[in-house]
Amino acid sequence: MLTHDVIIVGAGLAGMRAALEVCDKYDTAIITKVYPTRSHSGAAQGGVAASLANSTDDSWELHMYDTVKGSDFLGDQDAIEMMVKDAPHAIIEMEHMGCVFSRTEDGRIAQREFGGHSRPRACYAADRTGHALLHALYEQVIKKADKIKIYSEWYILSLIVEDNVCKGVVTYDIKTGRLEVLRGKAVLFATGGYGRAFSITSNAFASTGDGIIAAYRAGIPLEDMEFVQFHPTGLYGQGILVSEAARGEGGYLVNGKGERFMEKYAKAKMELAPRDIVSRSVQTEVNEGRGINGKDYVYIDLRHLGREKILEKLPQIRQLGIDFIGVDCIEKPIPIQPTAHYSMGGIPADKDGQVIIDDKGTKITGFFAAGECACVSVHGANRLGTNSLLDALVFGRRTGKALMEFTGNAKLHDINKNQEISSVRGRIDTIMNTSGTESMNNIRNELKEIMMSSCGVFRNKEGLETCLKKVKELQGRFKKAKVTDRGKTFNSELIEAVELQHMLEYSEVIVVSAINREESRGSHARTDFPKRDDAKWLKHTLSYKKPDGGIELKYKSVTITKHQPEERKY
Amino acid sequence: MSKVIFSIRRFNPEKDSKPYYKDYEMNVPEGATVLDCLNLIKWTKDGTLTHRMSCRSAICGSCAVKVNGHPKLACKTQAAEEIINGRMKIEPLGNAKVLKDLVVDLEPFFSKFQKVKPWLVTEAAGSQQSAVNVKETRQSPEDFHRIDAASTCIMCASCVSDCNSWASNEKFFGPAVLAKAQRFVDDSRDKATLERVINLSEANGIWDCTHCGECVERCPAEVKPMDRIVSLRTTAIKMGIVNNNGARHVEGFVDSIRSSGRLNENIIPVKSMGIFNIPGLLSLIPVGIRMFLKGKNPPIIHKHIDEMDDVKRIFKRLKK
């Protein structure tokens, strides 16, 4: 058994930011299934929001209102206020740590427009913002190499919680296949999102919701899982992201008839309306036969921006188009379709990352969550672009401070190591020893297809119920699926099977929460309930795993401070 | 769709005493990347095939493998472009120990970064102090552009895979690490430039690069590591950090051309070692004797070329 004061799972922005806060005082470990710089934060392109007011007037109040409205009023306003007030400081701190930012002529951090934001407040590093932030944090983490122990390519399989007290985690060393218990006074999950359950997604192969499932299995509910953001501009057929920066810099969306169709849906904001609205608009064009050549995609056209601006501001996007679908956006429009992008839901946590399991504020002592795997909830029913890197930085930092405070008065708990290991070993053996006939690949593909088609941009009761049936069927078939690699060294086939199991489990939670929510709000668009229904549904969903494996839904209220719900127009 | 044979180097330390190649025949779907193909093989033909991947959008650096002999990011390489006579060869990265199949041990690579202190050194670094300093440090767009290229590095280790200096000297910092160093040396906000340049000028640093240019060729991002190394060398000489073999070598080179229009290969090694470096000079003697025995010694009497006026003009122009 290995022991550290603080165990952080995840080396994206949230995990590393938190580590830097506590490591000076407490022995800190970071566990990550990929090398830190491979974390999916690095894929973020467009920017990170803060009301620095470097190019126009701006204020935290405006940022707050935009975020609350963007969330379709489901965001908790106390947390949002905290985040937007902390934002300028969080960004300046990153700059001081060495993060490379694009600059204005007078040397300040450059800022650009982004969907749903009323001011240009996205700070950016060309179109590699996440990469710049991730590497800056990594640099600081290796500066503290004597204080932060990094376990790269270690995979957590279980969270140890007893009587609402968190004691540690069970991990699997991918290189050797060894199981190990890590005991800590506090555990922080910063394990990222869960977009891999959809056939068209911008997410990395690693975004399989491992953290949320470990928490869920340990008896912790998941909040607002029905809210999955679809980004309007995924590369056709691939889902790889064409950042909103492309529209922020002035790109047009064009349908098969050559029309800038956003005019019909968001006359004032056009292409820069929030993502849920733009995605629905794209999908509606396609559904009504106005895709390009009647197919299931439309174009994003950047040609009028000109070569120079594209090369200066959007170099990576241009390269992605060339490499992945052979389209150079300087010369041709890029075919795009909505892509599963961001997980608004996750592990319920308060403003300091403390995990809370009900509407009464009951805590899991010693268990924290931050970043995309957490639901604080600052994004409510729809996240605004550039607010999630911010979320990861601000709440990573706040949680780090909370960990400092908590760890000082906390103690290590006894863990029955053999029992923990053997229960995880049992789970692995079950997967390894099936001699069934099913193929993991088919199960995964079928899951992704049904989630995309029936639990995607538009949803309805009938489709969702078919989807639920299918997910359950697939869960059954998984039990007969075979892993052929029997080895211990780098058994990526086993890891993928475990990840598929996670996907099957959280997909069910998404679908069940979506069936129950009989309204349309933010990213959750029900064609059979097209209106937002504040009287009934202005509340967060909490899904609990029942002892029999089923799901129990409960709800908790939304914190409203400054802005009463109103109609959302752009 | 066309049938292609993927010849993949396999090695499982639990079973195999040495690596071997296994062929997989498969239709390549239109538009498929090399990573798509590896996944298709893994998911439909042979689950034991092992490779790394994550972002699949050329930004995380996980998926670098050798395709037909040279490193590529599998996720951003169109398979169709790599098919040669109906075949494609895929192997793990070079200059690294293979852990299994296409997965190599990256610990030596990652741990080397520490050697160049890859973090910004300022008075205000760290969150505690910065509470006082509530504004960003200004940096002009030009200064941003000086560090932009190196900061696109995704640490995929492709450059190291084909690096000739690394192959002959495992202690060499390597292209990625040196590019990272340039990113700080040229960062207008950094306060440790001199210390960095001194450190980089020591053995295994900027002067150990042989200028083969492989890293520029192989880098899938915009880093062009060798160009960064050249820029570091220029900075070192400008800052007067010349008391080392590498810088002396360059200076001796320039002196020789200036005075005779050709390389005086008798003098350059002496200048590189340093005239007062007695043990270093002694160490050259056996090399000299071996060269003499093999008939490879340069002429004892060094003559200048006929067009010395041209040489002088070039130096004058350069000085301007």
Ligand SMILES: Cc1cc2nc3c(=O)[nH]c(=O)nc-3n(C[C@H](O)[C@H](O)[C@H](O)COP(=O)(O)OP(=O)(O)OC[C@H]3O[C@@H](n4cnc5c(N)ncnc54)[C@H](O)[C@@H]3O)c2cc1C
């Ligand atoms: C393509 C793309 C572009 C984006 N662009 C933007 C943008 O421009 N602006 C913006 O604000 N947001 C953007 N986002 C969203 C944003 O990048 C993410 O929400 C944010 O980076 C999440 O950070 P994180 O630290 O929570 O998690 P991640 O960076 O995803 O890190 C998760 C970490 O958890 C670890 N982990 C996961 N499971 C396990 C396990 N079982 N065992 C051990 N370790 C584990 C991983 O190894 C990893 O280190 C984008 C997202 C995508 C997909």
Ligand code: FES
């Ligand atoms: S999978 Fe991330 S670079 Fe290829």
